[in-house]
Amino acid sequence: MKKKTLLCIFLIVFITIYMMLCFAVPGLRIKLEAEPVEYFLASISHMVFFKTVISSAVALISMMIPILIKRKRN
Numbered sequence: 001m002k003k004k005t006l007l008c009i010f011l012i013v014f015i016t017i018y019m020m021l022c023f024a025v026p027g028l029r030i031k032l033e034a035e036p037v038e039y040f041l042a043s044i045s046h047m048v049f050f051k052t053v054i055s056s057a058v059a060l061i062s063m064m065i066p067i068l069i070k071r072k073r074n
Contacts, residue, residue: 006063014059018044020049 021028022043030046032039 008065009066010038010063013062014055017055017058018051021054023048 023029026053030039030043030048032042034042
């Protein structure tokens with residue numbers, strides 16, 4: 001596979017999972033009454049290391065799936 005394709009897969013999945021961890025997982029959501037921009041920035045910066053590790057792991061796994069499928073075909 002092309003490196004650009006794999007990088008795009010990684011970035012899209014990483015950002016998607018990170019945002020899901022910020023807003024969709026009830027245990028990781030912050031309780032803050034503020035304006036939307038302030039809430040968004042606070043949500044992104046809350047528990048950065050944990051969310052980055054989880055998002056990176058999921059993105060790496062999803063990036064390897066096309067590689068494994070290609071190897072299996074050959």
